[in-house]
Amino acid sequence: MQEPHETPEAQERLEAWLDRYTVTPRADLEHLLSKLPPQKAPERASARGGRIGSGAIWGGLLDLWRPAALAALPVLLGFVLSSALPTGNGDRWEASEQWVFAAGGEGYYP
Amino acid sequence: MFTEAEEGQRVCQVAQGDRQAFAELAAYYLPKLEQYGTRLSGRPALGEDLAQETLFQLWLEAGRFDPARGRLSTWLYRIARNRFLDQQRQGWRWLGLESLAGRDGVPDPELEQLSDAREVQQALQRLPERQRSALLLSYYEGLSQKEVAQVLGLGLRAVESLIVRARRALGKTLEEQHARTP
Numbered sequence: 001m002q003e004p005h006e007t008p009e010a011q012e013r014l015e016a017w018l019d020r021y022t023v024t025p026r027a028d029l030e031h032l033l034s035k036l037p038p039q040k041a042p043e044r045a046s047a048r049g050g051r052i053g054s055g056a057i058w059g060g061l062l063d064l065w066r067p068a069a070l071a072a073l074p075v076l077l078g079f080v081l082s083s084a085l086p087t088g089n090g091d092r093w094e095a096s097e098q099w100v101f102a103a104g105g106e107g108y109y110p
Numbered sequence: 111m112f113t114e115a116e117e118g119q120r121v122c123q124v125a126q127g128d129r130q131a132f133a134e135l136a137a138y139y140l141p142k143l144e145q146y147g148t149r150l151s152g153r154p155a156l157g158e159d160l161a162q163e164t165l166f167q168l169w170l171e172a173g174r175f176d177p178a179r180g181r182l183s184t185w186l187y188r189i190a191r192n193r194f195l196d197q198q199r200q201g202w203r204w205l206g207l208e209s210l211a212g213r214d215g216v217p218d219p220e221l222e223q224l225s226d227a228r229e230v231q232q233a234l235q236r237l238p239e240r241q242r243s244a245l246l247l248s249y250y251e252g253l254s255q256k257e258v259a260q261v262l263g264l265g266l267r268a269v270e271s272l273i274v275r276a277r278r279a280l281g282k283t284l285e286e287q288h289a290r291t292p
Contacts, residue, residue, distance in 0.1 A: 003282070006281070011277075013281075014277065014280060020226040022227065023145040023148045026144070027161055036132070036169055037166060037169070039127050039169065039170060
């Protein structure tokens with residue numbers, strides 16, 4: 001059993017109501033264009049346009065040094081520490097002596 | 111009306127700061143977005159603001175448009191709807207609605223003259239937002255159900271169901287209103 005608002009006639013009336021709900025656009029294109037905010041700076045590559053060869057390649061390479069330096073930092077730190085800290089087997093006692101004195105200890109010779 | 115290729119080309123130009131390409135896209139989409147925003151919010155002033163804010167976003171973020179994920183129209187309607195939902199959550203504060211004639215509870219004067227339109231507007235406003243959006247996008251904006259699904263971020267079946275329920279609820283409300291008023 002169809003509800004009264006589901007009959008074909010009711011569907012036609014619904015379409016007619018929907019069609020009568022018209023909206024007249026009021027926005028002004030010129031006004032919109034006059035209010036355009038400044039765009040963000042274009043891609044770095046194009047900002048460097050005119051540099052040697054392709055600006056995009058140079059821009060990309062120059063951008064690589066930061067993450068590369070960050071990635072290398074733990075490795076460098078590990079290398080410095082491993083050469084400064086005592087190894088415990090006595091073969092680098094000079095380094096361990098320096099480390100103990102530097103840390104404010106009394107110093108010892110392993 | 112643009113083809114997909116023409117739209118894609120213009121969006122690329124907009125991303126490079128081409129104002130002429132933006133003006134061409136805006137001339138086509140500004141009235142459409144305003145109509146959608148007005149019907150979605152029930153307030154012409156808000157519709158105008160939503161359309162302008164959506165096109166500002168196109169101007170600023172054209173580089174983020176991915177044609178592989180859908181047409182420009184679906185991207186813009188999606189932005190407009192998201193802005194509408196954001197503003198609704200914020201209680202319309204940032205738009206400074208205190209100064210607008212069509213603020214909450216006060217009907218727009220233009221719509222006052224069109225009682226049928228006002229009835230439909232009021233009935234639409236009673237629908238849950240998803241049903242309303244699905245109906246508006248398919249009926250007034252002429253989007254396919256697949257495109258509506260992209261705008262709403264839903265599956266095709268869910269959209270079909272939303273549109274059926276929206277039409278049913280809207281028809282019922284309008285029939286009841288007319289039964290009460292001879």
